[in-house]
Amino acid sequence: MMNIDEIMGFLPHRYPFLLVDRVVEVEKGQHIFGYKNVSINEPFFNGHFPGRPIMPGVLIIEAMAQVSGILGYVTAGKTNGDGSIHLLAGTGKTRFKRPVVPGDQLRLESRLISSKHGIWKFDCRALVDGDVVCVAEVMSAEREA
Numbered sequence: 001m002m003n004i005d006e007i008m009g010f011l012p013h014r015y016p017f018l019l020v021d022r023v024v025e026v027e028k029g030q031h032i033f034g035y036k037n038v039s040i041n042e043p044f045f046n047g048h049f050p051g052r053p054i055m056p057g058v059l060i061i062e063a064m065a066q067v068s069g070i071l072g073y074v075t076a077g078k079t080n081g082d083g084s085i086h087l088l089a090g091t092g093k094t095r096f097k098r099p100v101v102p103g104d105q106l107r108l109e110s111r112l113i114s115s116k117h118g119i120w121k122f123d124c125r126a127l128v129d130g131d132v133v134c135v136a137e138v139m140s141a142e143r144e145a
Helices: 004-010 057-076
Strands: 022-027 031-037 084-096 105-116 119-128 131-144
Touching: 004 022, 004 057, 022 057, 031 057, 057 084, 057 105, 057 119, 057 131, 105 131
Parallel strands: none
Antiparallel strands: 022 031, 031 105, 084 131, 105 119, 119 131
16 A cells, blocks of 8 residues: 555656555556546646536546556566656557546556566556446556656
8 A cells, every 4th residue: 555655756746747646555566556536626627628527538548657657666676766767658458438527536457467678568447436437558668767
């Protein structure tokens, strides 16, 4: 389990782009489960479908990529302060199933598929109340910061 201070030790992101609030489980080389609490106070809601606020899909993908980056760091035994960074390198097989709205708690799940030559591949899901809202394969490139 990781609180926000521990998460910020792994990720370089800060508000408003830190999209992981809590990690509830991480198994090195296997999987990670975390949460993003979606509040009406999120800055993107002001301009994304005003009157019917919906979390932008690209930010759901970013949240899945951030939790995947933490899994990559934990698996490699590193932190963001060790001079390396995980950069989003690509996505595939992405599907959105339903909108994410203020008040939702986004459960982020990522499973490591492979890691070779600094390229990491993850199978990701985002859920709300047990219902899948997004699935994607996420790739990151581990580089020197």
